[in-house]
Amino acid sequence: MNKLIRVICVSVTLGFANLAFAHGDHERDNFATVSMAEAKGIASQEVARLIKEGKLNKSWADMPLNAAIQRVDNQRHWVVTAKEQSGVLNQQLQVFLSAEGYFLSFEVVNR
Numbered sequence: 001m002n003k004l005i006r007v008i009c010v011s012v013t014l015g016f017a018n019l020a021f022a023h024g025d026h027e028r029d030n031f032a033t034v035s036m037a038e039a040k041g042i043a044s045q046e047v048a049r050l051i052k053e054g055k056l057n058k059s060w061a062d063m064p065l066n067a068a069i070q071r072v073d074n075q076r077h078w079v080v081t082a083k084e085q086s087g088v089l090n091q092q093l094q095v096f097l098s099a100e101g102y103f104l105s106f107e108v109v110n111r
Contacts, residue, residue: 034078034101039067043080043095046103059084060093069099077104
């Protein structure tokens with residue numbers, strides 16, 4: 001009878017131990033991914049801010065934007081791009097946003 005009580009106690013303890021490690025606080029559940037239209041809108045606001053701060057040339061204002069989700073360092077990011085219209089310098093502006101829509105960085109690439 002004593003062994004039976006020990007087996008039951010150990011079983012109950014192990015059963016509750018699994019519940020102690022289970023939780024619903026996962027980072028992915030707390031954030032929502034923005035849509036492509038929202039990513040383009042956020043990127044255009046950031047481009048306007050960067051132009052105002054003097055970090056980008058005014059020629060990048062009101063350029064048509066393309067957006068795509070890409071994996072960068074094993075994380076999903078929106079990469080919003082704009083290509084130079086004149087084609088003389090053959091440059092491309094890349095604005096990097098998190099999947100949740102937060103501005104991360106930008107880069108002007110010579111193509």
